[in-house]
Amino acid sequence: MRSLSAVVCCGALAAALVSCVQKQERPAPAAPGGERRLLPPELAQRRAMPAVPPDSVLTLIAPSSSYLPRWKTELEQELERRASGAGGLAAADQYDDYRNLNIDKFSITKPPTTAGIRPPAEYEPSQAYLLHWASYSQTAWKALFGSIVKGAWGVVPVLMIYKDASHKAWIEGELASLGYSQSEMQDPKNIIWWEHATNAIWARDYGPVSIVDSPTSGSPTLSFVDFRYYHARQHDDEIPADLAKDWGVNDFRPDLDYEGGNFMSTSDGLCAATKGVLYYNLQYSQSAVEQIFSDYLGCQASLFTATMKGGVIAHIDMYAKFASDTEMLVGEYQASQDATNKAILDGVAQLFASTQTPSGKTMQVTRIPMPNHTGALPTLNTWRTYTNSLSLVGPSGKVVLIPVYSDETTYETAALAAYAKVYPGWTLVPIDSKVIIPGQGAIHCITMQIPAGTKAKMETDPLDLCGSTEFECVKEVCGNVPAEGCCEEGILKYCSKSSLKYIDCDSNPQCGWDSAKSLYNCGTAGSADPAGAFPLSCAVVKDAGGPEGGYPDQWVDPCGDIPYQGCCEGETVKFCQSGQLKTLDCSQNPSCGWSASLGGYECGTSGGTDPTGKFPRACPGFAPDGGPDSGGADTGVPDSRPLLDSRPATDGADGGTSGDGGDDGGGGGCGCSLAGKPRPLPALPLLGLLLLGAALIRRR
Secondary structure, eight states, X not given: OOOGGGTOXXXXXXXXXXXXXXXXXXXXXXXXXXXXXXXXXXXXXHHHSOSSOTTOSOOSSOTTOOXXXXXXXXXXXXXXXXXXXXXXXXXXXXXXXHHHHTHHHHSOBOOOOOTTOXXXXXXXXXXXXXXXOXXXXXXXXXXXXXXXXXXXXXXXXXXXXXXXXXXHHHHHHHHHXXXXXXXXXXXXXXXXXXXXXXXXXXXXXXXXXXXXXXXXXSOOBEEEEOOBOOTTOHHHHTHHXXXXXHHTOOEEOOSOBOOGGGOEEOXXXXXXXETHHXXXXXXXXXXXXXXXXXXXXXXXXXXXXXXXXXXXXXXXXGTEEEOSSSEEEEEEOOHHHHHHHHHHXXXXXXXXXXXBOTTSOBOEEEEEEOOOOEEEETTEEEOOOSSOOEEEEXXXXXXXXXXXXXXXXXXXXXXXXXXXXXXXXXXXXXXXXXXXXXXXOOTXXXXXXXXXXXXXXXXXXXXXXSOTTOSXXXXXXXXXXXXXXXXXXXXXXXEETTEEEEEEOTTSOOXXXXXXXXXXXXXXXXOOOTTSSSOSBOOOOOSSOSOTTSOOSSOOOTXXXXXXXXXXXXXXXXXXXXXXXXXXXXXXXOOXXXXXXXXXXXXXSOOOOOTTSSSOXXXXXXXXXXXXXXXXXXXXXXXXXXXXXXXXXXXXXXXXXXXXXXXXXXXXXXXXXXXXXXXXXXXXXXXXXXXXXXXXXXXX
């Protein structure tokens, strides 16, 4: 088990972390019409408490590290699991509070209706690239960020995220040390300054994925596609919505956990990702994910590739890169380096070589060496990559910023030769990325290009897909997938402890019925249950509406138009919590009215209304089904089926609940999902944190 020193560096941080993960207990019975279950007395402090703190020592990669890695840390996985209600745990936390209070940034929207949308390729012209230059004091970090800015200077301006005036001044000081004047720094042709809070540096994963329309004349119009990012990194997750608002462009938000490091496309609409996006969105079938890619991004065809094994994030930018509509790089290991992942990447290369793009072009695949990976801890390797580069095209030139590693140069010359072959006429800029690669990301992972396009609304702002109070449509529940499991596209899905889990059978085919264990498993003949009780094919059932295997065209919102902040119907408070309509009876604790401390309607007030006028006191005409809320935080429903966890725990087995592990939306890449499977939680991680917290803080 990892030392807790890798998680907590000081008592104050430990206290905050333990406070984050303490199970939300049902409060003692209150007077009728008393305090709202979701909102204990310490709510104001709990809401004010930062998310998993920016740049904290929560890396779980090495005690000396000082930044959040690209993947979800084990603590973040536990927080997300609890927030989902898995295993009957409390389903609300401060991250849900934040999203509910800012639902206009997080609610799921319908896809674009504009015809001819497409995701521009990275090798097309860009108007800016996103970068959060963190104020790390180490020389190596300063050199990394400075080299990125210097390498792209004069080609494409950097959209520089800074958290406050002092942070901006610090960055300006670093730029001055590189020889840039104040006038150059304030010139938007070089730097576009943008103030925003962040949790981490992985702009590729949380930044907007851009789309443009296809006008018959003139420049295209820019819009953003805003995938759902990590639960405990809410400031990162809101960046696309806030940037869209500031720039005056549309922000389309699909119901998908996904990171930008696991996405790449050609200019004619071939989109590619690893199967990580399927592993971490088990509530959807592969065809449903393909449909989301088509509807929101304009992908004409989608390719899902294998993930590497051994703990590497499941992002495609760790081993592949499109250089043009007909040229690409795919990583290559020697058998002496890594025989297992050599076979996987050889298969990926063959897949791309045999695939035609939507316009009928054949992809020429150039193999690029994969650097040696080395151990940082017994359970984690440093996974180096040369494909995690950034290519930028501007009015004055074309540049590729390429990660290299001063501590591992064996294949560097060959890698740069591969770039020269597929990027003829481009300026190639090698940048030492030794300091950042332990977080499983390099240059590509901390940048996000924004393509050329007019900053304007492509269409009227999209309507909510599944209700104005929802930041998740299809809940991550088992649906009708039983503990015995079922098979879909080579992936075994099964229900365990009220959570949907998976095993990728690619390395141990086929998915089918295991008569000895009376369940579906990998390594079988691929047949169905002979008794017919459990179908071979998965059919994931949605909570409400929508075609099987797809996502809902219309969603019946249990809350109607009643928001999280609530409203009053006589002496009854109505409010929306975790997608369900809840009520509080104020007859014994009048009156129903606005609570400034709560930021919503509550019992025991003077009966006033929201002074801003944003949330009316009177509820809209809506008759809920069922009776008043009986109290307590929402909990998951305990699974009454047998817990069949006897499947082999091989690499990729028992991958955990959807969404565990990767930083990259489908769990990998720049924000990483681990080698096709989330890293299992260590034994009793929550208990360990609570025991630590008991020594540091006293329960309230």
